[in-house]
Amino acid sequence: MSAFAQPRKMDFYRVDQHALSVKASSLRELSQQLTGGYTTELEKTRAIFRWITENIAYRTRASTRQNNPGFIDDKDTGALKPLDERVAESVFENRQGVCEGYARLFKTLCDFSGIRSEMVYGYARTETFKRIQRFRSNHSWNAVYVDSAWYLLDVTWASGYVDRNDQFDRYLDEQYFLTTPEVFIREHYPDDLSWALMTDPPLMPEFRYSPFRQRAFVKYQIAQYSPATGILQAKVGDTLQFQLVSSNLKADKNISANPFLDQSLYSSSTSALIKPFSTTGNLVRYRYIAISSSVQWIYLLYNEDLVLRYRVHVKSPTAISVLAALD
Numbered sequence: 001m002s003a004f005a006q007p008r009k010m011d012f013y014r015v016d017q018h019a020l021s022v023k024a025s026s027l028r029e030l031s032q033q034l035t036g037g038y039t040t041e042l043e044k045t046r047a048i049f050r051w052i053t054e055n056i057a058y059r060t061r062a063s064t065r066q067n068n069p070g071f072i073d074d075k076d077t078g079a080l081k082p083l084d085e086r087v088a089e090s091v092f093e094n095r096q097g098v099c100e101g102y103a104r105l106f107k108t109l110c111d112f113s114g115i116r117s118e119m120v121y122g123y124a125r126t127e128t129f130k131r132i133q134r135f136r137s138n139h140s141w142n143a144v145y146v147d148s149a150w151y152l153l154d155v156t157w158a159s160g161y162v163d164r165n166d167q168f169d170r171y172l173d174e175q176y177f178l179t180t181p182e183v184f185i186r187e188h189y190p191d192d193l194s195w196a197l198m199t200d201p202p203l204m205p206e207f208r209y210s211p212f213r214q215r216a217f218v219k220y221q222i223a224q225y226s227p228a229t230g231i232l233q234a235k236v237g238d239t240l241q242f243q244l245v246s247s248n249l250k251a252d253k254n255i256s257a258n259p260f261l262d263q264s265l266y267s268s269s270t271s272a273l274i275k276p277f278s279t280t281g282n283l284v285r286y287r288y289i290a291i292s293s294s295v296q297w298i299y300l301l302y303n304e305d306l307v308l309r310y311r312v313h314v315k316s317p318t319a320i321s322v323l324a325a326l327d
Contacts, residue, residue, distance in 0.1 A: 012046050019050040027085070027092055031112035041115055041146040048109045049177055052102065053159040058168040059096040084108050084119075099124075102156040103140040116145035120152075121215050122190035125204070135206040135230075136213030137191050144178075150197055151178040154188065191215050191306075192265075193297070207231050207311050216305035219255055221247040225308060232298070234290045235315045242274065242286035242300055244307070249282045257304035266306065271297040273306075290314045 018037070024030035034051055035044035081089075088108035091097035097105065103119050110117035124139035141154040158176035160169050175183070181197040189204050190196055191214055206212075207230035224245040234240055246252050266273040272295050278285045286300055293316035300308040 010042060010046075012050070015043050015046045016050045019047045020054055022051060027088055027108060028112055030092070031109045034109070035113040035115075044113050044115055045110070045144055045146055046177075048106060048113065048115075049153060049155055049158070052105060052109075052155050053172055054170075055095060056091060056102060056105065056159060057096040057170070058156065058159065058162060059094075059098050059101075060162055060166045060168055084111070099156040100140040102159070103142050106142050106153075106155050110144060118143045118195070120188075120190050120192070120195045122188060122192075122195075123204075123206075123212065124157075125187045125189075125206075135204075135210045136217055137215035139188070141188060143195055143197070146178070152181060152184045152188070152195075152197060153177050153179065154184075194265075203231070203311055212309040214299075214306040214309060216258060216302075217307045219305065220252045220302065220307065222252075222302070222307065223247045227310070230310055232310055232312045233315075234312060236290055236293060236317055238290045238314075240288045240290065240298070240312070242288070242298075242308075242310075244284040244286075244300070244302060246282045246284065249279070249284070252303055255303060258306075261304070261306065263301070266297075266299045269294050271295065271299065273299045273301055275301045 015038070019034060022030065022033045024033050030051070031048070034047040038044050038047065084104045085108050087097075087101055087104040091101040091105045100119075107117045107119055120141050120143050121137050122139060122141075123135060123137055124141075139156075141152065141156070143150050143152055145151075154176040158173045160171040160173075163169050185196055185198065185201055189201075189212070193201055209229065211225070211227075211230040222244055224243075226241075226243040232240060263273055269292070272288055274286045274288050276284045276286055284302065288298055290312070293314045295312060295314055298310040298312050299306050300310075
């Protein structure tokens with residue numbers, strides 16, 4: 001993955017005006033009309049971004065009750081299409097969706113336009129420190145490859161906001177278009193930390209109260225976990241103990257794990273992937289021996305899925321001896 005770079009300054013007035021005038025009856029026609037007249041990836045990306053922010057409304061509970069709930073209706077030919085495209089078509093036809101629909105629509109239009117992009121899942125800070133149990137994967141956004149570098153954007157949040165009456169108010173928020181990683185991470189914490197586009201992402205304050213619940217966590221009937229805090233202290237040689245309690249371990253084992261999970265990405269010099277070492281009834285135990293002070297993240301694997309992420313501070317023997325001498 002290439003490093004993030006600042007996008008070059010550009011006046012998007014003409015691109016925006018063109019995007020706002022485009023009418024199309026299909027996604028492929030839309031992508032062609034939006035990007036066909038441009039040669040740069042930046043202009044194409046902006047045109048797609050601007051069309052979505054102007055034409056797609058966030059699907060609130062109120063709008064779902066009033067209209068079609070927006071489910072995916074697989075027609076004879078649509079059933080064979082990739083999931084991104086099927087969701088994108090539903091959002092395009094209904095002109096509304098939630099964050100995953102926005103992000104899949106953006107990715108599909110980028111795919112049709114020859115622009116590399118990715119879906120990014122993670123935690124979005126919508127209410128500071130309110131109901132800390134929400135510190136889990138709850139949002140979707142995109143990364144896009146422009147001018148040989150990756151950038152971040154959130155087309156959902158850029159489109160507007162939901163007011164206290166549960167109504168969507170359209171409002172273009174430019175701060176979510178190709179945002180610098182240092183700013184983006186303040187509200188968007190990815191499941192896969194590589195999509196923070198930072199060498200050393202900062203630690204969110206929520207970790208003080210809870211480990212991060214990975215996207216797969218909600219698939220399972222995990223009723224309790226220990227430790228309850230997300231930040232752990234240890235020294236080299238210590239053994240850290242973890243526990244998960246399931247309401248129905250047998251049912252959990254019948255759930256399909258993420259087939260695309262590459263476990264090797266989570267076992268490195270700075271992270272450790274921990275598998276269960278014992279199971280008693282619905283109680284699953286884990287343990288990790290801190291063998292290096294370089295490890296910063298501990299991931300728990302449950303049913304071959306990542307479910308929890310802890311931040312660990314491991315003190316080296318040298319650091320411990322120096323602190324003892326100071327005492």
